[in-house]
Amino acid sequence: MVEISDDDFERMVSEVFDALPDDMVRGLENVGIVVENQPAGQWPRLYGLYRGHPLTKRGVYGFGELPDRITLYKNNMQEHSADLDALRTRVRITLVHEIGHYFGLDDARLQELGWA
Numbered sequence: 001m002v003e004i005s006d007d008d009f010e011r012m013v014s015e016v017f018d019a020l021p022d023d024m025v026r027g028l029e030n031v032g033i034v035v036e037n038q039p040a041g042q043w044p045r046l047y048g049l050y051r052g053h054p055l056t057k058r059g060v061y062g063f064g065e066l067p068d069r070i071t072l073y074k075n076n077m078q079e080h081s082a083d084l085d086a087l088r089t090r091v092r093i094t095l096v097h098e099i100g101h102y103f104g105l106d107d108a109r110l111q112e113l114g115w116a
Contacts, residue, residue: 002081009074010035016091024099027055031068031102033095037075047080048072048094056104070098 004012013035017025031052038046052068072094081087096115110116 001079002083002087003078004074004084004087006035006074012088013072013091013095016088017095020092020095020099024096028099028102030065031070033070033072035072035074038073045076046073047077047090048098050098050101052102054102054104068102070095070102072098 013033017033049071050068051071072091077087077090077094081090093115097110100110100113100115105113105115107116
């Protein structure tokens with residue numbers, strides 16, 4: 001398990017996101033990325049979660065719509081990372097996975113692409 005402050009973790013998330021290829025994040029609009037700790041006892045234990053309407057299932061997306069949301073669960077990622085490099089890798093994989101859901105990819109397709 002690796003320990004990292006909330007500020008350092010959020011900085012890591014920003015750095016990882018900024019380093020993603022342009023073609024992966026192009027078209028990502030009205031999506032908030034937040035960091036939380038998943039409450040103890042809540043199952044399944046997750047590294048991240050996408051909440052929103054995938055592009056493939058959206059109708060008219062207009063004024064007044066709340067942003068879609070990608071939540072990264074810091075406590076779960078820390079618990080399953082041996083060091084900062086492993087944590088950074090887990091953050092990247094999780095971000096890519098949840099961005100994939102935004103674009104309408106299901107878990108099976110994400111697995112095929114190596115993003116799960």
